[in-house]
Amino acid sequence: xxxxxxxxxxxxxxxxxxxxxxxxxxxxxxxxxxxxxxxxxxxxxxxxxxxxxxxxxxxxxxxxxxxxxxxxxxxxxxxxxxxxxxxxxxxxxxxxxxxxxxxxxxxxxxxxxxxxxxxxxxxxxxxxxxxxxxxxxxxxxxxxxxxxxxxxxxxxxxxxxxxxxxxxxxxxxxxxxxxxxxxxxxxxxxxxxxxxxxxxxxxxxxxxxxxxxxxxxxxxxxxxxxxxxxxxxxxxxxxxxxxxxxxxxxxxxxxxxxxxxxx
Amino acid sequence: xxxxxxxxxxxxxxxxxxxxxxxxxxxxxxxxxxxxxxxxxxxxxxxxxxxxxxxxxxxxxxxxxxxxxxxxxxxxxxxxxxxxxxxxxxxxxxxxxxxxxxxxxxxxxxxxxxxxxxxxxxxxxxxxxxxxxxxxxxxxxxxxxxxxxxxxxxxxxxxxxxxxxxxxxxxxxxxxxxxxxxxxxx
Numbered sequence: 001x002x003x004x005x006x007x008x009x010x011x012x013x014x015x016x017x018x019x020x021x022x023x024x025x026x027x028x029x030x031x032x033x034x035x036x037x038x039x040x041x042x043x044x045x046x047x048x049x050x051x052x053x054x055x056x057x058x059x060x061x062x063x064x065x066x067x068x069x070x071x072x073x074x075x076x077x078x079x080x081x082x083x084x085x086x087x088x089x090x091x092x093x094x095x096x097x098x099x100x101x102x103x104x105x106x107x108x109x110x111x112x113x114x115x116x117x118x119x120x121x122x123x124x125x126x127x128x129x130x131x132x133x134x135x136x137x138x139x140x141x142x143x144x145x146x147x148x149x150x151x152x153x154x155x156x157x158x159x160x161x162x163x164x165x166x167x168x169x170x171x172x173x174x175x176x177x178x179x180x181x182x183x184x185x186x187x188x189x190x191x192x193x194x195x196x197x198x199x200x201x202x203x204x205x206x207x208x209x210x211x212x213x214x215x216x217x218x219x220x221x222x223x224x225x226x227x228x229x230x231x232x233x234x235x236x237x238x239x240x241x242x243x244x245x246x247x248x249x250x251x252x253x254x255x256x257x258x259x260x261x262x263x
Numbered sequence: 264x265x266x267x268x269x270x271x272x273x274x275x276x277x278x279x280x281x282x283x284x285x286x287x288x289x290x291x292x293x294x295x296x297x298x299x300x301x302x303x304x305x306x307x308x309x310x311x312x313x314x315x316x317x318x319x320x321x322x323x324x325x326x327x328x329x330x331x332x333x334x335x336x337x338x339x340x341x342x343x344x345x346x347x348x349x350x351x352x353x354x355x356x357x358x359x360x361x362x363x364x365x366x367x368x369x370x371x372x373x374x375x376x377x378x379x380x381x382x383x384x385x386x387x388x389x390x391x392x393x394x395x396x397x398x399x400x401x402x403x404x405x406x407x408x409x410x411x412x413x414x415x416x417x418x419x420x421x422x423x424x425x426x427x428x429x430x431x432x433x434x435x436x437x438x439x440x441x442x443x444x445x446x447x448x449x
Contacts, residue, residue, distance in 0.1 A: 075320035
């Protein structure tokens with residue numbers, strides 16, 4: 001679409017350069033500890049929620065200021081998704097778009113404000129969950145990835161790796177998988193357990209590709225809870241001094257701009 | 264419009280009042296036996312739900328609103344637009360993609376991101392852009408642009424609500440010129 005020429009838009013581009021610089025300076029200030037974003041990713045039943053809780057308790061005991069955000073949890077969008085999931089009315093595109101909206105709202109309302117305040121944000125699932133599930137539903141990876149732009153890259157991504165069989169066994173040990181969790185919207189399999197097994201196999205295949213592309217830190221989720229936790233502590237200590245990713249500058253600048261926080 | 268092949272007629276405008284009039288006129292121009300109906304914004308009802316959300320849930324940004332617009336449009340395509348075309352009937356979509364893209368551009372979002380967002384939507388066979396009278400554009404309506412003007416938390420372009428509507432209208436005029444769509448004045 002052609003852009004009608006005008007001064008306000010040109011002024012806004014100049015302002016954006018200034019705001020980008022401010023974002024950069026804030027996150028690379030050597031005199032203060034910066035905010036860190038740590039994502040826990042993995043298939044259902046991989047034990048990441050247990051590990052996330054243990055990790056948070058440990059970080060708090062170590063004196064860090066920690067905020068947790070979970071997948072599909074915004075007060076604004078979650079009720080909309082919940083009501084549509086209940087009646088099985090979502091197509092793969094609608095499913096993808098609504099989760100992306102929920103994510104964007106949390107980025108703007110929870111994640112970036114906390115990072116700006118130099119806190120640690122633990123994300124129980126991040127945009128990679130959307131990518132793995134949406135691509136497993138047949139959507140194009142590039143289309144889905146662009147929905148999440150401007151991208152916010154975690155400082156660390158812990159990927160809890162388990163086999164499809166282990167995921168299926170752990171989930172079905174206590175309950176029947178839900179309709180979308182089992183991928184019944186795309187497998188056309190009536191039995192939720194059988195559908196889950198097929199769908200989670202696709203999801204794990206996508207996760208494993210993403211783990212290579214985006215350099216996740218893989219945690220063997222078949223090991224004991226204690227072993228995994230100590231491994232995560234060690235990996236966090238090694239990773240917390242990583243430099244701030246310049247990739248995040250667009251997302252931070254947009255947030256500063258939209259909320260007027262740059263003033 | 265007297266055509267034998269099913270058509271998707273996109274009608275776009277900043278004013279919901281102007282959209283309704285133009286959409287009705289577009290529908291009336293199609294042979295009665297070959298027409299389906301009008302696909303309206305928020306057929307899925309998700310903006311209605313958003314409208315009653317607790318203030319503490321936080322206001323959505325223009326970007327979030329546009330992702331939600333795309334979710335609603337995906338619903339409209341699946342349940343209203345595609346079935347009509349498959350049945351050999353013409354359908355009017357009011358608003359369609361160009362209103363959302365114009366709003367997004369006015370809010371300062373990149374054209375590339377917006378184009379990708381609506382990549383799933385079938386291209387219309389006919390485009391009509393409605394330029395409302397200034398008095399009408401300023402009215403309180405219940406369409407997407409009015410919703411965005413009143414509900415978005417802020418925009419990258421840092422324009423006021425009135426300026427956003429004016430900028431959206433300017434982008435729609437530019438789109439009409441570029442795409443060769445019909446520019447109607449109501």
